[in-house]
Amino acid sequence: xxxxxxxxxxxxxxxxxxxxxxxxxxxxxxxxxxxxxxxxxxxxxxxxxxxxxxxxxxxxxxxxxxxxxxxxxxxxxxxxxxxxxxxxxxxxxxxxxxxxxxxxxxxxxxxxxxxxxxxxxxxxxxxxxxxxxxxxxxxxxxxxxxxxxxxxxxxxxxxxxxxxxxxxxxxxxxxxxxxxxxxxxxxxxxxxxxxxxxxxxxxxxxxxxxxxxxxxxxxxxxxxxxxxxxxxxxxxxxxxxxxxxxxxxxxxxxxxxxxxxxxxxxxxxxxxxxxxxxxxxxxxxxxxxxxxxxxxxxxxxxxxxxxxxxxxxxxxxxxxxxxxxxxxxxxxxxxxxxxxxxxxxxxxxxxxxxxxxxxxxxxxxxxxxx
Numbered sequence: 010x011x012x013x014x015x016x017x018x019x020x021x022x023x024x025x026x027x028x029x030x031x032x033x034x035x036x037x038x039x040x041x042x043x044x045x046x047x048x049x050x051x052x053x054x055x056x057x058x059x060x061x062x063x064x065x066x067x068x069x070x071x072x073x074x075x076x077x078x079x080x081x082x083x084x085x086x087x088x089x090x091x092x093x094x095x096x097x098x099x100x101x102x103x104x105x106x107x108x109x110x111x112x113x114x115x116x117x118x119x120x121x122x123x124x125x126x127x128x129x130x131x132x133x134x135x136x137x138x139x140x141x142x143x144x145x146x147x148x149x150x151x152x153x154x155x156x157x158x159x160x161x162x163x164x165x166x167x168x169x170x171x172x173x174x175x176x177x178x179x180x181x182x183x184x185x186x187x188x189x190x191x192x193x194x195x196x197x198x199x200x201x202x203x204x205x206x207x208x209x210x211x212x213x214x215x216x217x218x219x220x221x222x223x224x225x226x227x228x229x230x231x232x233x234x235x236x237x238x239x240x241x242x243x244x245x246x247x248x249x250x251x252x253x254x255x256x257x258x259x260x261x262x263x264x265x266x267x268x269x270x271x272x273x274x275x276x277x278x279x280x281x282x283x284x285x286x287x288x289x290x291x292x293x294x295x296x297x298x299x300x301x302x303x304x305x306x307x308x309x310x311x312x313x314x315x316x317x318x319x320x321x322x323x324x325x326x327x328x329x330x331x332x333x334x335x336x337x338x339x340x341x342x343x344x345x346x347x348x349x350x351x352x353x354x355x356x357x358x359x360x361x362x363x364x365x366x367x368x369x370x371x372x373x374x375x376x377x378x379x
Contacts, residue, residue, distance in 0.1 A: 022305070022309050022312075023293070024293060024296055024297050024300060024305065024308065025289040025290055025292065025293040025296060026078055026081065026082065026312075027308050027309060027311075027312035028289055028296070028308065028312075029074055029078055029285070029286065029289055030075075030078060030312040030315040031308065031311050031312055031315060032074075032285075033070070033071045033072075033074045033075050033078070033315070034071075034315040034318050034319055034354075035350065035354060036068035036069075036070065036071035037068070037071045037072070037147075037319060037322075038318075038322055038326075038350055038353050038354055038357075039064050039065070039068045039346070039350055040065055040068050040069075040071060041146075041147070041322070041323060041326060042326060042330055042346060042349045042350060042353065043061040043064045043065040043068075043346060044061075044065065045332070046058060046060075046061040046333070046335070046342070047061045047062060047065060047266055048266055049335055050335045051260075051264060051265050051266070052335070053257055053260055053261055055335055055336065056337070056338060056339050056342060057333060057334070057335055057336065057337045057341075057342040058335070059253075059257075060339060060342040060343050060346065061342065061346070062253045062256055062257065063253045064346055065253075065271070066249075066252035066253040066256055066270070066271070067249050067252065067253070067281075069252060069270075069271055069273075069275070069277065069278040069281060070278060070281035070282040070285050072150070072273045072278075073221050073273055073278055073279065073281075073282035074282045074285060074286060075150075076153075076154075076157070076218045076221035076222050076225065077221050077222070077224055077225030077228065077282060077286055078225055079154065079157070079222060079225065080221065080222035080223055080224065080225035080226045080229075081225040081226055081228070081229035081230075083098070083158070083161055083165075084161065084164065084165050084168055084222070084223070084225075084226040085226070085229070085230070086165070087165065087169075088161060088162040088165055088166075091162055094161065094162060098158055098161070099155060099158050099159060101372070101376025101377050101378070102151055102154060102155050102158065102376055103155060104372070104373060104376055105151060105320065105374065105375060105376045106139075106148065106151040106152070106155070107139070108373050108374050109144075109145075109148060109151075109320050109374070110135065110138070110139050110144045110145075110148060111135060112324070113144060113145035113148065113323070113324070114131070114134070114135045114138065114144065114145075115131075116145075116324060116327075117145060118131060118134075121327070145323065146323070147319065147323055150319070153218050154218075156218075157218055157219055157222050160219060164219070164222070164223070168223060168226055168227075173227075173231050176223065176226075176227050176231075177227075179215070179223060180220065180223065180224055180227060182212070182215050183215045183216075183219075183220035183223070183224075184220070184279075185210075186210050186212055186215045186216055187215065187216050187217065187220050187274050188274055188275075188276055188279050189276070190205075190207070190210045191272075191274050191275075192275070192276045193205060194206075195269050199259065199262070199263075199267075199269070218273075221282070224283070225286070228283070228286055228287060228290065229290070233287070238287055238291070241280070241283050241284050241287055242284050242287065242288060244280045244284065245280050245281050245283060245284015245285060245287075245288075246284065247280075248276075248277035248278075248280040248281045248284070249281055251270075251277060252270050252271075252277045252278075252281070255269075255270045255277070256268075256269070256270050256271065310362075311358065313378065314358055314361045314362065314365075316375065316376075316378050317361040317364075317365070317374070317375040317378060318354070318357045318358055318361055320374070320375065321357050321360055321361060322353055322354075322357045325352075325353050325356045325357045325360065326349070326353045329349075329352045329353060329356055330349040330352065330353060331345055331348060331349060332345075333345040361375070
């Protein structure tokens, strides 16, 4: 197994990472536009529910891949100054969180709810929701990524001091604690109505999104044996196929939508994310050879805007997305989802590019990105 040269990749666009960002932001939009149909009915035999379930299921890799990309990119650099790191990496995310919590708070209270809440009440509500992570549905990601970034000054030293074998041990233990144990616990709960609790599985450093972060670093820097890659590819493909079927099965048993296989720590989401990351890494050289400069610039532009698109897309969705009924046909449901995806993505990208014409707006809304 060989390590990827950091010197070769530092400060340079990596096309497969850019493509993963684009695919993941598209997948996030699909998750949100398909969610309403999934939760609107408990009749799991309708065509519209199945179409939404399939679309939603095959996009569940999105959030894990975003964390993996972040780990692959940020952990390769050395943190020489805590002050510089916080000013460059953490503070812009905090500013974006403050700004978008305010924007979505105003949008939710006065546009969606038509609330008569006065300014003082709104400020109190805004502050409470900001502190307790009860903002708009997708802003949880900012809390999570800020928390992970705060560990980077230490974690970057940790991963560089570790051998490949050490990192494999960390990832194996994280997989057991965060993925496998959760799967077993979920199964036990659905069979017995009691969660399985094993105190020795409560190991903070081996829980949460930090594992995906380090996994991204590991997969970016090290080559897996061919047999491992083939196994992970096949398990990833199998997970894309099984997730909608398994979701149907557990939902049917529960009588309402059961998101056991939708979660970011579900075994299927994990396998989809790993398989997709490895696939694009493997195809990087071939994609680079076949991609001209014009296409590269487009890919780079969309990739750079992905974080900003994530922040703005739910506002756009509310304004441009079309709804379909529960009894809609396959053509109507699929057509609506494809139209909504195209419209939300295009309008969000254009809005981001227009807003980025002003560097102060870019700094306040998007942390200087986009």
